[in-house]
Amino acid sequence: LANGIDVLDFPLDVSPTEPPPALSIQFGDRTTELKGTMKGPDGQPAPAYSVVIFPEDQRYWVPFARRMRSARPSTTGQFSFTGLPPGDYRLAAVVDLETGEINDPEFLRQLLPASVSVRLVDGQPATQDIQVR
Numbered sequence: 001l002a003n004g005i006d007v008l009d010f011p012l013d014v015s016p017t018e019p020p021p022a023l024s025i026q027f028g029d030r031t032t033e034l035k036g037t038m039k040g041p042d043g044q045p046a047p048a049y050s051v052v053i054f055p056e057d058q059r060y061w062v063p064f065a066r067r068m069r070s071a072r073p074s075t076t077g078q079f080s081f082t083g084l085p086p087g088d089y090r091l092a093a094v095v096d097l098e099t100g101e102i103n104d105p106e107f108l109r110q111l112l113p114a115s116v117s118v119r120l121v122d123g124q125p126a127t128q129d130i131q132v133r
Helices: 105-114
Strands: 033-039 050-055 069-071 078-082 087-094 116-120
Touching: 033 050, 033 087, 050 105, 069 078, 087 105
Parallel strands: none
Antiparallel strands: 033 078, 050 069, 050 087, 087 116
């Protein structure tokens, strides 16, 4: 952290004429984990969809952010995400997800109405199932 800002999420500007800000480095031995099942309108596993997870806070909606990921469910509909920073996220089902599409803030805005909220906490596994309507 530099001045309370996580430099893994936002660039650290260092001026050649001013001293750099004090940095705080935090280490941990716990991680986040989210598991769930994707089901279609018929209640059966829906592996044809992709699951997208993205932060609720739109400041993090920047290209190639570490807080945005997608996954394809297994044939049984199971999906999981591990190692995301703790925080509040949105989870959505997407058909025909194109490469890099999750890096587009407008795409994420379109997902908001159909997404569900999930909170990730270090060391506390979370479960969130998705039923596609």
